[in-house]
Amino acid sequence: MAANLFSLVDINLDDRRSKGVIRSINPSNEQILAEIPESDIESVERAFEGAEKAFKTWSKTAMSARIELLEKLKNLLLEKAESMAELIASEQGKPISEAILVEILPAIDALDFYINRGEKLIQTLKVRHWQVLFREKKGYYRFDPLGIVAVISPWNYPFVIPFLDVVASLFVGNTVVLKPSSTTPLVGLAIAQLFKEFDAPEGILNVVIGRSAVGEVLVKHPKTSAILFTGSVETGKRIMEMAASGVKKVILELGGKDPAVVMADADLERAANGIVWGAFMNAGQTCASIERVYVHEDVFDKFLELVIEKTKNLTIGDPLDAETDIGPMTTAFQRKLVESHLREAVESGAEVVLGGKRPFDKGYFFEPTILTGVTHSMRIMRDETFGPTMPIMKFRTLDEAIALANDTSYGLTASIWTRDPNVARKFVENVDAGTITVNDHVFSFGEPEGAWGGVKDSGVGRTHGRFGLLELVNLKFVSEDFTRRKTQFWWYPYDSELFKLAKTAGFALYGKSFGVKIKALTKFVPHLQRLISTTGMWNLIKNFKRFV
Ligand code: NAD
Numbered sequence: 001m002a003a004n005l006f007s008l009v010d011i012n013l014d015d016r017r018s019k020g021v022i023r024s025i026n027p028s029n030e031q032i033l034a035e036i037p038e039s040d041i042e043s044v045e046r047a048f049e050g051a052e053k054a055f056k057t058w059s060k061t062a063m064s065a066r067i068e069l070l071e072k073l074k075n076l077l078l079e080k081a082e083s084m085a086e087l088i089a090s091e092q093g094k095p096i097s098e099a100i101l102v103e104i105l106p107a108i109d110a111l112d113f114y115i116n117r118g119e120k121l122i123q124t125l126k127v128r129h130w131q132v133l134f135r136e137k138k139g140y141y142r143f144d145p146l147g148i149v150a151v152i153s154p155w156n157y158p159f160v161i162p163f164l165d166v167v168a169s170l171f172v173g174n175t176v177v178l179k180p181s182s183t184t185p186l187v188g189l190a191i192a193q194l195f196k197e198f199d200a201p202e203g204i205l206n207v208v209i210g211r212s213a214v215g216e217v218l219v220k221h222p223k224t225s226a227i228l229f230t231g232s233v234e235t236g237k238r239i240m241e242m243a244a245s246g247v248k249k250v251i252l253e254l255g256g257k258d259p260a261v262v263m264a265d266a267d268l269e270r271a272a273n274g275i276v277w278g279a280f281m282n283a284g285q286t287c288a289s290i291e292r293v294y295v296h297e298d299v300f301d302k303f304l305e306l307v308i309e310k311t312k313n314l315t316i317g318d319p320l321d322a323e324t325d326i327g328p329m330t331t332a333f334q335r336k337l338v339e340s341h342l343r344e345a346v347e348s349g350a351e352v353v354l355g356g357k358r359p360f361d362k363g364y365f366f367e368p369t370i371l372t373g374v375t376h377s378m379r380i381m382r383d384e385t386f387g388p389t390m391p392i393m394k395f396r397t398l399d400e401a402i403a404l405a406n407d408t409s410y411g412l413t414a415s416i417w418t419r420d421p422n423v424a425r426k427f428v429e430n431v432d433a434g435t436i437t438v439n440d441h442v443f444s445f446g447e448p449e450g451a452w453g454g455v456k457d458s459g460v461g462r463t464h465g466r467f468g469l470l471e472l473v474n475l476k477f478v479s480e481d482f483t484r485r486k487t488q489f490w491w492y493p494y495d496s497e498l499f500k501l502a503k504t505a506g507f508a509l510y511g512k513s514f515g516v517k518i519k520a521l522t523k524f525v526p527h528l529q530r531l532i533s534t535t536g537m538w539n540l541i542k543n544f545k546r547f548v
Helices: 041-058 063-091 096-121 160-171 185-197 212-220 233-245 268-284 300-312 332-347 398-406 421-430 465-471 496-510 514-535 537-542
Strands: 021-026 031-037 125-127 138-145 148-152 175-179 205-207 224-230 249-253 258-262 290-296 351-354 369-372 389-395 413-417 435-438 473-480
Touching: 021 063, 021 185, 031 185, 041 148, 041 175, 041 205, 041 212, 063 096, 063 160, 063 185, 096 160, 096 268, 096 465, 148 160, 148 212, 160 175, 160 185, 160 224, 160 465, 175 185, 175 212, 185 205, 212 224, 212 233, 224 233, 233 249, 258 268, 258 398, 268 290, 268 300, 268 389, 268 413, 290 300, 290 398, 300 351, 300 369, 300 389, 332 351, 332 369, 332 389, 389 398, 398 421, 413 421, 421 435, 465 473, 496 514, 514 537
Parallel strands: 148 175, 148 224, 175 205, 224 249, 258 290, 258 413, 290 389, 369 389, 413 435
Antiparallel strands: 021 031, 125 138, 138 473, 351 369
């Protein structure tokens, strides 16, 4: 590994003793980049102790101080952008230009968003009590931190996913224990190093290194308040089960089998450019990659011709070369999975019209591959392939395309390519997904306002933007009563008078007609004294319109 890459990572970050070693492998040449000691149980425990101690002060830190921290982080990241992108390209394999575009820039954008808009999103929010009997009280919401958030992240976006999860968690006052993927530990450690370099308050971010067993310790740990997990459906389900015994909050960002639908009126040049990028960027290893393409029969041949031509022009090679379009896949395992989906599809009648092979002897490279003749009985159209494949099917009507798009256990993202806003709207209304984009795909992960997450097997909860922040807080409802009233309408003693009034109150407030309301109100007349003393004369006058 080049010396400047090591400058981002302090492998001896702490004195963790280790039973095992995690190997970081360069996927473009299969060489070992580094061997990193796996965190043992004592070092995980220290991480939680650090996070717990830091929470006491960090959770009370003024917003201005948190924003100052994000400013420093933003400047540091701007300074380190190129070397961080080199590290990502070396350990995970995405081309360096892409690493800057899809990992570093979105992280800087999100920091800028929180710095400029974040405070407003979690400011105390006043609300008026709705029930007339409660109207004298003052209500508001506080967005309090939850405690320690366990962030467990995957290898496909080794920087931006954990970084954004950590930043959002910290911004609302939580502290974090982060476990990056064991496939990309160096990038995870580089995040820890960034925090160390600008003297972030000790203990707000604690990085532990390990495989699933370490992840399980984080999930089950009694000090964990919430788990922010990004990874496969299988692991997500396991985490949800484990979290249940501790009644811990779980946010799951899981896999996808995302469709792109090309209508006959689409700008085919744009659709072909966008779909080639959406399917092949990061060698197809993106949760929101386009994994299924449905093209209207009238433009099928033309679209196929265009995507073949554009894919042929892509440069596969060294991820450290700024002109490379497609780097290696990240692991040998993932490439084998892609090959097995392809083999099974071809055996069942699909045709590989481009690609389908390993282009080099060394490295986990795989050619961007286009297939036709696929059906929904094939795994390549059902299961997440997570590789550089573009299976294409024909359709006749929009209804048919919508049914095909929904014929999946996943629901992360989907796109439609059309010039007709009405067609787009129908697609948006009828396709089950967390994000739908029109004439584009995948990019919205990088939009700081855009909530990120899925439905069905693609997960629960959201990250990013205002709704992502709201997942990470204790939404505390506060109701204050500083009146001098000695009792309330619904307090003891229960007696037959209260019983009658309680029965009548519903009709007085919510009766179907004016007549029903008036009839109910007259029943209050003999008991006005009780009503006024518990609810307030002025309050009743002010809200009289609610009764009529
Ligand atoms: P994975 O589920 O194998 O691992 C993810 C993380 O979980 C890793 O850090 C891993 O060590 C840890 N882990 C594994 N078993 C665990 C357990 N039993 N308890 C606790 N932690 C455990 O996923 P992966 O292969 O790293 O990532 C690829 C998957 O992630 C794909 O399915 C992809 O679609 C999904 N993904 C989803 C999003 C999204 O935002 N929805 C983003 C990126 C990736």
